[in-house]
Amino acid sequence: MKIQEVDARAIFAKYGLPVPSSRLVKNAEDARKAAEEIGCPVVVKAQVLVGGRGKAGGVKLAATCDEAAVKAKAILGMDIKGITVEKVLIARAVDISEEFYVGMVIDRRSRKPLMMVSPAGGIDIEEVARTSPEKILKVVIDPAFGIMQFQLRRMTSALSADKEIAKKVGGILASLYRAFMAVDASLAEINPLVVTPTGEIWAIDAKIVIDDSSLYRQKDAAGLRDESAEERGEVEAREAGLSFVKLDGSIGCIVNGAGLAMATMDMIKHFGGEPANFLDIGGSSSPDKVIAAIKIILRDRNVKTILINIFGGITRCDDVALGLIEAKKQLGLDIPLVVRLTGTNEDRAREILKGTALIPAATMEEGVKRAIKAAS
Ligand code: GDP
Ligand code: MN
Secondary structure, three states: OEEOHHHHHHHHHHOOOOOOOEEEEOOHHHHHHHHHHHOOOEEEEEOOOOOOOOOOOOEEEEOOHHHHHHHHHHHOOOEEOOEEOOOEEEEEOOOOOEEEEEEEEEEOOOOEEEEEEEOOOOOOHHHHHHHOHHHOEEEEOOOOOOOOHHHHHHHHHHHOOOHHHHHHHHHHHHHHHHHHHHOOEEEEEEEEEEEOOOOOEEEOOOEEEEOHHHOOOOHHHHHHOOHHHOOHHHHHHHHOOOEEEEOOOOEEEEEOOHHHHHHHHHHHHHOOOOEOEEEEOOOOOOHHHHHHHHHHHHOOOOOOEEEEEEEEOOOOHHHHHHHHHHHHHHHOOOOOEEEEEEEOOHHHHHHHHOOOOOEEOOOHHHHHHHHHHHHO
């Protein structure tokens, strides 16, 4: 679960990270008041759960309180990657002389928390990883021992030659690790962590993703979900009990089982197509689920065709077939649907689909090839 910067800042502050004071507001007048309370200059920041806000114009500096109101008015209502900005954070602005990247994720290879630091902060870390990977230092932390002094020293010396700054940064990294572990984060990131001309250090951006599997015990996190600022499709999918990730291709996929969904995407790529999404409709696929899945996929204008690849074990192929026919009726579908159904009740499913406009496929490979053809 992605949480808003304002909430991530509060968590970081609780664990002792240096976070400039800020207020969340929903209109220009409150933005002015917040700026007066905090003291100018301030920075006005769109609260949306997508990356690259700054580049999209969602982060603006304001030297005066009047300017804060004007900038807030400009940002509120702005569309950032399909999400309308409803709230802005007014935060005390700091002078920047250096920008670092510091972040933590769970490293799948070592199955442990991984801390990453880079002196090239402020910009997109994926970009740094692509163009100058040597500028990123990665340190695997064993949770049985916690973060070790020698690990902190390696990281701080990679960031700054200044002993005073390195010492402060060491404390910050240790706090970041504690915050990451305490909230069961799958990602915690400060980009940038800045050094001011007078040698102060501030975390001026905050990003936390909380592991969904731990929400049952992260009681405080329950109130932090912000659906208005999330990708619509992902919200709807969660509500319908589907596991969905949007991608950039043209072939929508409806598959049961995460493994088969991955294999389907791989095969689409293998034969030269591009999947538009990952979607696992899960074990029992009632007609309702199929309809919900198609609706979510059709929200994406890039989708030219949908490939339905179902292996019927617990899932009954005839259920899926009925769902498809119902969906076609309800939604007035005009894009090609390629269907591969195999397993439990597949004969009955074939009967149901006979004479419809759905494109049948006997094997997965045939289905993938037909979908690629239909999409081009
Ligand atoms: P992001 O684009 O969503 O990552 O938003 P950030 O919070 O990282 O802000 C983007 C950029 O705005 C930063 O990299 C800074 O260059 C600038 N910025 C943000 N806050 C401040 C601030 O307090 N002072 C100054 N001088 N620049 C800031
Ligand atoms: Mn940032």
